[in-house]
Every structure is written in C-alpha cells, then in structure tokens.
Amino acid sequence: MTNVAILGFGVVGSGVAEVLKRNGPHIDAKVHAPVELKYILDVRDFPDSPFAEFIVHDFSVIENDPDVNVVVETIGGAKIAKEFTERALRAGKSVVTSNKELVAEHGYELMRLAQEHGACYLYEASVGxxxxxxxxxxxxxxxxEITEICGILNGTTNYILTRMIRAGLSFQDALKEAQQNGYAEQDPTADIEGHDACRKICILASLAFGRHIYPAQVPTEGITGVTLADVAYAESCGRKIKLLGRAIQGEDGKVRAFVAPHLVHGEAPLAGVEDVFNAIAVKGNAIGDVMFYGRGAGKLPTASAVVADVMDAARNADRPKYLDWGPGGEDVTVPPEDVSSPWYVRADAAADQIRSAFSEPAFLARAGAPAGETAFLTRSMTRGELMEKLEGLQPRSVFRILEN
Amino acid sequence: MTNVAILGFGVVGSGVAEVLKRNGPHIDAKVHAPVELKYILDVRDFPDSPFAEFIVHDFSVIENDPDVNVVVETIGGAKIAKEFTERALRAGKSVVTSNKELVAEHGYELMRLAQEHGACYLYEASVGxxxxxxxxxxxxxxxxEITEICGILNGTTNYILTRMIRAGLSFQDALKEAQQNGYAEQDPTADIEGHDACRKICILASLAFGRHIYPAQVPTEGITGVTLADVAYAESCGRKIKLLGRAIQGEDGKVRAFVAPHLVHGEAPLAGVEDVFNAIAVKGNAIGDVMFYGRGAGKLPTASAVVADVMDAARNADRPKYLDWGPGGEDVTVPPEDVSSPWYVRADAAADQIRSAFSEPAFLARAGAPAGETAFLTRSMTRGELMEKLEGLQPRSVFRILEN
Structure with a gap:
C-alpha cells in the first residue's frame, strides 16, 4: 500500500492528482498494490475542486504521517521545495519531483540524503x-560510453522560434503569442534567456557523465538575440535556428556543456522538432545516435512522468533505486572554447572585409537586406579563432552550426 | 560476478563480445561487480578471432557450468534457439535475446518458464x-493507458522506400542496392514482405496491451506492391510512403494490429525517419505522443541493447525483473476492418467512374501518367466501405493514410 502526498496544487500537481485518479485501477494493477492519494499541500483552499478533501496547509502533517511513503514535489524553485524535500527524505519518504531547478542545483546532495535514509529521489519529469x-x-x-547529448530542451523557446520561422513573426510578437497561448510565463526570463534549458542539460550531463554539473558551469545564451534576418539567412542555406543544450565529453574526460542558438540542417532529425515539442539526441560509442521526442511540458505529459516515478518508488519501496551521480567540482567541466564547429555570422561589414579575414566564407543572401549587412558561414573553428578573425568587424549575430 | 555465454557468433553475437570487451571497465563499474565473457557457442571455429579462446561447440558445457549466470541468445529463428533458451532457463540462467521471431512466437511461454526458475528473459534488442x-x-x-503504437520497425524496407523517394530507383533496383550495401539479406523475404515488422509490432503490442499477440493475428502487407507511380502521387500531396506496424486498442479493449504501407504527411515526425533508421511512436492517455528514434539494426547498436540487458540481469540476479505479459488468445485481437482512415487509391479507371463511386475524391496528378490511370485520396472510411465502393473498378494500389 502506497500513500502519496502532493506538494503544490499547481499545473503539474493537479495533473498528478488527475492521473492517479483517472488511471487508478491500471496503476494499482501494475504496482500489484493500491496507490492512494492521501494529502495535497497548498497554501490555498480549493473548495470547488474534486480534490478539496485532500488539501492540507501544514507540511508537518505529511512529514509526521508514517503512512505517507511517497511525496511528490511540484512546488518548483529551490527554497521551500528544498526544505520540504529534505524533511521528507529525512523522514524516510521517497520524493518524486518535476523541479529541474532543484535537481540541477542540489541533485547530488539530495540523492545522497535519500540514500542515507533508504529512500528514492526520482526526477524523470524534470527533463523533457x-x-x-x-x-x-x-x-x-x-x-x-556516452560521448554527447544534444537537445531541444525548452518548449517555450522552440515555439517562439517555430513561429518566427513559419509565420515570420518577430521575436517580440512570437513571445506575445506564446504568452497568450499559455506557452510562456508572464515573466519569460527563465525560458528565453536559456536558464531552463541550462538546468536540463545539467541534469542530463550529470547523469550521463557521472558527476554533478552545475548551471554556473554552463555558458548559456538564450534566443533574445535571434532576429528575422537570421531566420531568413538560415533558411537560405537550408537550415533552421534552434536553441540547443549540449554536453560533450572530450578525450580528456572533461565535459563541455553550453546552451546557445544553433543553425541545424533542415534534414537533421532535430530540425523537424517544432512548436512546444522537445527532443533529446544521445550519442553513444556503441549505439550511435538515438533520439527521444515528445511534449516537453504540459500538465498531463509531465504528470504522467511523475506518476511513473511514483509507481517505481512504490514497487521498489524495500529496495530503493538510485539514478544518481557523483559530486561536482571545478575539474568536471572546461569551458567549450575548444569545441570546433562551423559558424554563422551576420555582421555590419563589407564582403571584402570578411573575405580578407576568413578563408572561403560562404556568403548568404536574403531579400531586403540593408546595405552593409553581410552574412556568411565559416569553416570549422573554435570560438577563440572566430573572435580573432572578427576583430574590428561588427558582428550582430554569431551562432554555431550543428554538424552531422 | 557475472559470467556470460554467447550463443551464436554472428553479427550481433560478435558485437556483444566486442562491446563487453571495449566497455569492460565502464560496465563493471556500473554493475558494481565484474561481468566476464566465458563462452561463445558456435558450430564454427574462429582461429583468427581475438575471441577464439571462448569458442565451444557443445551447449551442454554452458548448460552445466554453474558459474554461467547469463546466456545471450543471438542465434535467431525459433528452433534451436528455442531449445537452448528453454534449457538455459531451466538451469536457472537468465537469457538475453535479440531474437524477435522467438519472442513474437513464444515470448509468453519463455517468460513463464523464466519466472518458474527465478531467471530473467530480456529482449530489449529484439525491437528497434x-x-x-x-x-x-x-x-x-x-x-x-497506451492507446496506440505506430512505428517504422524495419530498416531494410525503410532504406528501400527512401531510395525510391529520393533517388527515383524502382523497388527492384533499390532492393539490389540495399543488398549490395549489406542492408538487405540475399533472401529478403522476411523484410520486404513485412514479416520482420510484424514480429516487432507483436512484441510491442503484447507489452503495451498486456497479452500475447501472435504474428498470425496481424494482417501483414509488405512493400513489394509500392511503385514509383505511388511514390510520385504521394509526393504530389506532400506525403511519403512508409511501411508502418500499428497496434490500436479499441474501446472494446481489443487490439487491431497490422503492418502495411501508409502515406505519411511530410511534416509528421515519422516522415523524417529515413534510410535504415527506425522510429516508434507511442500514444498514451496522459503523455500524448512520444517517439523513440535511432538505428534499428546494425552490429554495435543492437549489441549495446543486448549488453544493457546483460547488465540488468547481472544487477538483479537475486531479484529477477519481469517485462512480461499475459497469455494470448483469439479474444485479444480483432481484425483491423473497423479502423477508419482516409485512403490513397491508384486505379485503372476513369475519373468519372471514381466520382460516381466516391463523394469528393481528391484527385492527384503526376508527370507521365498513362491514360486511364487515376489516383485519388478518399475521406475517412473502413476497408470494407472502401472495397465496396471500389467494386468493378480496378485498383492497383490501396494504401491507408496516417492521420495526425
């Protein structure tokens, strides 16, 4: 018998309650024991909700109830969510979360704490x-041995870029539309500046490469600098602009992780990932390339990942499963400065200036380009080499090109 | 300590030996105990192979060695592979397989046998x-609750179709090219007639819907009837022809499973799956659509799935994991006759004849169509309704259209 408490009755939390209820018999059959919702913690009351009877306002009710064995944390953020997670784990309860910020910032310590108390800390819903x-x-x-992870990890920015590409909306208009459709928050900073994608690539990279990689170790650039001019130039060479989170393990064993807009070839699988969909491509030394694709957000998809973790915690109550990684440190990563790739550059410079700085630049054209604007693709080089060549020119947009 | 015996030193079997060797330290670390190759069973000797020392010719050596706890079956077929699998399971050894024919035909009984003897029967490599x-x-x-599975499950046919679409090769020429490149067997029947895809959709459907679905219950049509004319008509309406294995659970709880060429919209994720790649789309009542994509065959990719299962068996030696399903039966499936969809039809008939039989057919055009050839798309209907309307007309190709 598993009793579940949900912390936070927001979009994901209410989705979890709904999935537990709707698929109840199915879930019980798969776990071979009943899985019951017992509490929902929220500061608000929800008198009209079918789940009103479950609402409590005091976390200690949950903490002190020995019958609660799984706590679902869908509060978000790294403050109160962290405190409640720690208290639940210390009480020997397994915790399931969709909170990428908390896992990216404190995953290692929370996994250790879980292990010390014979509990699980599961986070399938935190990515994708x-x-x-x-x-x-x-x-x-x-x-x-995984060598690289590369993903479209944020649905909001992918929606905005899709609308810029397909409907010709400016960044600002596409953002406004995303907000109207509920795909972007009123304060969209975490999405459009790439912080959300950064947290997710941290989690994936930590798991893949075995040591905690913190957001502060991951140079992050969002999509606010992407213009319709860039979209048009990308299209002129058969490419689409996508915000990618990447983590590459070099031969020195160190990880280069970064988040930035990239030009992706139109026929690459990642180019076909549109709207709010996410996709994560993984490269392994035996498996080659595999890709996982689906809705990266949304109430029921995220809730279904949470509930799968709840079921896993319920099934493995007497033998907790660890999907964990080792401690972080400065030695885990190096900045991605030595990662070579071709680049896309749009600059306020004459073609002649470009030609004298770069060997064989591939110039691009677009309708309505103002005089003095030049866009081109470079050969493969590091960012340092690129910046040296761009000295004295006036680059407006500089994006990597994703190879193969 | 886990000792592994590989049955069959063919493409996959030798790949398993290679991955065990190449990623040895990595594997031992993840399992927290050594995983060692002990035997390779084959009728042949391989004096020049780095694995020559492991070769044995008599299965009873493996069967009677109490130190062997995991047997990898990469023989293929449902005869000797079945006998050895049964004997290994009866000896309490876990069996890991890439053999889709055996799992599709006898999975239920082998899983039961494994359970009776406290062993695992794992088959991740049998699909995709x-x-x-x-x-x-x-x-x-x-x-x-999974409602539908739909996949490009066979790399050979997907390669052939891709070459027909992209290079304009005829089916026969594309098949010849696939054989030259090692993507098709000298006897390509199992691939091009859809049997291989059929076995895979059986395995996926059995797992998703919980009861064994046998290949005999799955109407199967291969790609030998796909012509360049069909490819051109599909292209004229923005679609690509793909061989799909599908399994749909109706509201009556019964499964409609089938394998057939389909017209897939060019912007659908499955349309972007080219060459020997496979993809499996799954629809769940909470998760919506997710898709898994990667190399559906090949030595190292398949071997890496086998080795993951070996590691799982090693880690769970004292508590075997069951990825199993219930018994089959005539009541599990119904023929897909009541599955409605729009259809593509190419017929030797005049447009007027079509117009009088169908309400609002959407006619298609292609360059170089002979007089009397008519191709069109229908509204959504069942196969029975379609066949009734086509009576007296002379259909040459009849393919479903994949919706959404």
Missing amino acids: GGIPIIRPLKQCLAAN | GGIPIIRPLKQCLAAN
Missing part, C-alpha cells in the same frame, strides 16, 4: 516533460 | 535495434 529520458539514459544506454 | 523502447514502454509510460 513526459518524454522518458532519465531511465533510458541510465539503464538502456548503460552499455555505452 | 539499439533504441531503448522495451523499458520505456513498460516503466516510463507505466502511468499511461
């Missing part, structure tokens, strides 16, 4: 919404 | 090569 990615990474790809 | 799909289906999607 409903897409199963955490377990496949850990279990199914176990036989591989 | 290296793509992690079996565990995600069972574990990560556990919280969902």
Whole structure:
C-alpha cells in the first residue's frame, strides 16, 4: 500500500492528482498494490475542486504521517521545495519531483540524503516533460560510453522560434503569442534567456557523465538575440535556428556543456522538432545516435512522468533505486572554447572585409537586406579563432552550426 | 560476478563480445561487480578471432557450468534457439535475446518458464535495434493507458522506400542496392514482405496491451506492391510512403494490429525517419505522443541493447525483473476492418467512374501518367466501405493514410 502526498496544487500537481485518479485501477494493477492519494499541500483552499478533501496547509502533517511513503514535489524553485524535500527524505519518504531547478542545483546532495535514509529521489519529469529520458539514459544506454547529448530542451523557446520561422513573426510578437497561448510565463526570463534549458542539460550531463554539473558551469545564451534576418539567412542555406543544450565529453574526460542558438540542417532529425515539442539526441560509442521526442511540458505529459516515478518508488519501496551521480567540482567541466564547429555570422561589414579575414566564407543572401549587412558561414573553428578573425568587424549575430 | 555465454557468433553475437570487451571497465563499474565473457557457442571455429579462446561447440558445457549466470541468445529463428533458451532457463540462467521471431512466437511461454526458475528473459534488442523502447514502454509510460503504437520497425524496407523517394530507383533496383550495401539479406523475404515488422509490432503490442499477440493475428502487407507511380502521387500531396506496424486498442479493449504501407504527411515526425533508421511512436492517455528514434539494426547498436540487458540481469540476479505479459488468445485481437482512415487509391479507371463511386475524391496528378490511370485520396472510411465502393473498378494500389 502506497500513500502519496502532493506538494503544490499547481499545473503539474493537479495533473498528478488527475492521473492517479483517472488511471487508478491500471496503476494499482501494475504496482500489484493500491496507490492512494492521501494529502495535497497548498497554501490555498480549493473548495470547488474534486480534490478539496485532500488539501492540507501544514507540511508537518505529511512529514509526521508514517503512512505517507511517497511525496511528490511540484512546488518548483529551490527554497521551500528544498526544505520540504529534505524533511521528507529525512523522514524516510521517497520524493518524486518535476523541479529541474532543484535537481540541477542540489541533485547530488539530495540523492545522497535519500540514500542515507533508504529512500528514492526520482526526477524523470524534470527533463523533457513526459518524454522518458532519465531511465533510458541510465539503464538502456548503460552499455555505452556516452560521448554527447544534444537537445531541444525548452518548449517555450522552440515555439517562439517555430513561429518566427513559419509565420515570420518577430521575436517580440512570437513571445506575445506564446504568452497568450499559455506557452510562456508572464515573466519569460527563465525560458528565453536559456536558464531552463541550462538546468536540463545539467541534469542530463550529470547523469550521463557521472558527476554533478552545475548551471554556473554552463555558458548559456538564450534566443533574445535571434532576429528575422537570421531566420531568413538560415533558411537560405537550408537550415533552421534552434536553441540547443549540449554536453560533450572530450578525450580528456572533461565535459563541455553550453546552451546557445544553433543553425541545424533542415534534414537533421532535430530540425523537424517544432512548436512546444522537445527532443533529446544521445550519442553513444556503441549505439550511435538515438533520439527521444515528445511534449516537453504540459500538465498531463509531465504528470504522467511523475506518476511513473511514483509507481517505481512504490514497487521498489524495500529496495530503493538510485539514478544518481557523483559530486561536482571545478575539474568536471572546461569551458567549450575548444569545441570546433562551423559558424554563422551576420555582421555590419563589407564582403571584402570578411573575405580578407576568413578563408572561403560562404556568403548568404536574403531579400531586403540593408546595405552593409553581410552574412556568411565559416569553416570549422573554435570560438577563440572566430573572435580573432572578427576583430574590428561588427558582428550582430554569431551562432554555431550543428554538424552531422 | 557475472559470467556470460554467447550463443551464436554472428553479427550481433560478435558485437556483444566486442562491446563487453571495449566497455569492460565502464560496465563493471556500473554493475558494481565484474561481468566476464566465458563462452561463445558456435558450430564454427574462429582461429583468427581475438575471441577464439571462448569458442565451444557443445551447449551442454554452458548448460552445466554453474558459474554461467547469463546466456545471450543471438542465434535467431525459433528452433534451436528455442531449445537452448528453454534449457538455459531451466538451469536457472537468465537469457538475453535479440531474437524477435522467438519472442513474437513464444515470448509468453519463455517468460513463464523464466519466472518458474527465478531467471530473467530480456529482449530489449529484439525491437528497434539499439533504441531503448522495451523499458520505456513498460516503466516510463507505466502511468499511461497506451492507446496506440505506430512505428517504422524495419530498416531494410525503410532504406528501400527512401531510395525510391529520393533517388527515383524502382523497388527492384533499390532492393539490389540495399543488398549490395549489406542492408538487405540475399533472401529478403522476411523484410520486404513485412514479416520482420510484424514480429516487432507483436512484441510491442503484447507489452503495451498486456497479452500475447501472435504474428498470425496481424494482417501483414509488405512493400513489394509500392511503385514509383505511388511514390510520385504521394509526393504530389506532400506525403511519403512508409511501411508502418500499428497496434490500436479499441474501446472494446481489443487490439487491431497490422503492418502495411501508409502515406505519411511530410511534416509528421515519422516522415523524417529515413534510410535504415527506425522510429516508434507511442500514444498514451496522459503523455500524448512520444517517439523513440535511432538505428534499428546494425552490429554495435543492437549489441549495446543486448549488453544493457546483460547488465540488468547481472544487477538483479537475486531479484529477477519481469517485462512480461499475459497469455494470448483469439479474444485479444480483432481484425483491423473497423479502423477508419482516409485512403490513397491508384486505379485503372476513369475519373468519372471514381466520382460516381466516391463523394469528393481528391484527385492527384503526376508527370507521365498513362491514360486511364487515376489516383485519388478518399475521406475517412473502413476497408470494407472502401472495397465496396471500389467494386468493378480496378485498383492497383490501396494504401491507408496516417492521420495526425
């Protein structure tokens, strides 16, 4: 018998309650024991909700109830969520979360704490919404040494870029539309500046490479600098602009992780990932390339990932499962400065200036380009080499090109 | 300590030996105990192979060695592979397989046998090569009721179709090219007639819907009837022809499973799956659509899925994991006759004849069509309704259109 408490009755939390209820018999059958919702913690009351009877306002009710064995944390943020997670784990309760900020910032310590108290700390829903990615990474790809992870990890920015590409909306208009459709928050900073994608690539990279990689170790650039001019130039060479989170393990064993807009070839699988969908491509030394695709956010997809973790915690109550990684440190990563790639550059410079700085630049054209604007693709080089060549020119947009 | 015996030193078997060797330290670390290759069973000797010392010719050596705890079956077929699998399981050894024919025909009984003897029977590599799909289906999607599975499950036919579409090769020429490139067997029947895809959709459907679905219950049509005319008509309406294995659970709880060429919209994720790649799309009542993509075959990708299962068996030696399903039966499936969809038809008939039989057919055009050839798309209807309307006309190609 598993009793579940949900912390936070927001979008994901209410989705979890709904999935537990709707698929109840199905879930009980798969776990071979009843899985029951017992409490929902929220500061508000929800008198009209079918779940009103479950609402409590005091976390200690949950903490002190020995019958609660699984706590679902869907509060978000790294403050009160962290405190409640720690208290639940210390009480020997397993915690399931969709909170990428908390896992990216404190995953290692929370996993250690879980282990000390014989509990699970599970976080499938923290990356890729409903897409199963955490377990496949850990279990199914176990036989591989993973060399690279590359993903479209944020649905909001992918929606905005899709609307810029397909409907010709400016960044500002596409953002406004995303907000109207409920795909972007009123304060969209975490999405459009790439912080959300950064947290997710941290979680994936920590799991894949075995040591905690913190957001502060991951140079992050969002999409606010992407213009319709860039979209048009990308299209002129058969490419699409996508915000990618990437983590590459070099031969020195160190990880280069970064988040930035990239030009992706139109026929690459990642180019076909549109709107609010996410996709995560993984490269292993035996498996080659695999990709996981699905809705990266949304109430029920995310809730279904949470509930799968709840079921896993319920099934493994007497033998907790650890999807964990080792401690972080400055030695885990190096800045991605030595990662070579071709680049896309749009600059206020004459073609002749470009030609004298770069060997064989591939110039691009677009309708309506103002005089003095030049865009081109470079050969493969590091960022340092690129910046040296761009000295004295006036680059407006500088994006990597994703190879193969 | 886990000792592994590989049965069959062919493409996959030798790949397993290679991955065990190449990623040895990595694997031992993840299992927290050594995983050692002990025997390779084959009728041949391989004096020049680095694995020559492991070769044995008599299965009873493996069967009677109490130190062997995991047997990898990469023989293929449902005869000797079945006998050895049964004997290994009866001896309490876990069996890991890439053999889709055996799992599709005898999975239920072999899983029961494994359970009776406290062993695992694992088959991640039997579907989708290296793509992690079996565990995600069972574990990560556990919280969902799965309503439909739809996949490009056979790399050979997908390669042939891709070459017909992109290079304008005829079916026969594309097949010849696939054989030259090692993507098709000298006897390509199992691939081009859809039997291989049929076995894979059986395995996926059995797992998703919980009861064994046998190949004989799955109407199967291959790609030998796909012509360049069909490819051109499909292209004229923005679609691509793909061989799909599908399994749909109706509201009556019964499964409609079938394998057939379909017209897929060019912007659908499955349309972008080219060459020998496979992809499996899963629809769940909470998760919505997710898709798994990767190399569906090949030595190392498949071997990496096998080795992941070996590691899982090693880790769970004292508590075997079951990825199993219930018994089959005539009541599990119904023929897909009541599955409605729009259809593509190419017929030797005049447009007027078509117009009088169908309400609002959408006619298609292609360059160089002979007089009397008519191709069109229908509204959504069942196969029975379609066939009734086509009576007296002379249909040459009849393919379903994949919706949404």
